[in-house]
Amino acid sequence: MSGIRAQQKQKTREALIEAAFNQLSAEHSFSNLSLREVAREAGIAPTSFYRHFKDMNELGLTMVDEAGLTLRQLMRQARRRIANGGSVIQTSVNTFMEFIDTSSNQFRLLLRERSGTSKAFRAAVAREIQHFILELAHYLESETHCESLHAYIQAEAMVTLVFSSGAEALDQDQAQRKELTERLIWQLRYIARGAGHYGSL
Incomplete structure (x- = not known):
């Protein structure tokens, strides 16, 4: 069970990274990203973000x-x-x-x-x-x-x-x-x- 949880945690972590990259553009830099927007695109609650990263x-x-x-x-x-x-x-x-x-x-x-x-x-x-x-x-x-x-x-x-x-x-x-x-x-x-x-x- 712990192995499955670890895999799921890694997938969510990767989803957050991908979500953040997806929101970057010529007009939208990393400093413009919000934790809430990144979490929403990754499909998790904003509070769950802190299980994967200390901060933005x-x-x-x-x-x-x-x-x-x-x-x-x-x-x-x-x-x-x-x-x-x-x-x-x-x-x-x-x-x-x-x-x-x-x-x-x-x-x-x-x-x-x-x-x-x-x-x-x-x-x-x-x-x-x-x-x-x-x-x-x-x-x-x-x-x-x-x-x-x-x-x-x-x-x-x-x-x-x-x-x-x-x-x-x-x-x-x-x-x-x-x-x-x-x-x-x-x-x-x-x-x-x-x-x-x-x-x-």
Whole structure:
């Protein structure tokens, strides 16, 4: 019975996270969300919210973790596809743009809270971006056999550029996003070439 209750509690927790993400939009940031609205969309009473999260801030920090994890998992899948042949940069950029398209609210959360007023949220987003940079740096180091410092600098430049382009892509139509994607691919290739690893990427 305890196992069933634990599963139900986890489902409700996930429903609250999903409900909060669903209410985000270009005009509606996390700071605009109310506990009552989130609980109602998740199908629970507002008082039941506190069985899963201490407050809305804890929910928000969990959402940041979820968004970062989702993106990292997608990029890991992209690297597995690359192992079967294909351009590292093109495949990675296309995967990132798919994330922007299918999980725009998750990316909006990362963007907004990266420079938001909450120190805890800024630190959480910075931590997720750092995870992203380190995973890419490790991949570059293993694939190109460059020094770890050079791999990190290259990864940091690439991630900074990709996140900036992602912010631009959020409000673009399909044609504009296609043009942005092609430009981003070339910009990343220039970074890779400047790092001395263009031929292997």
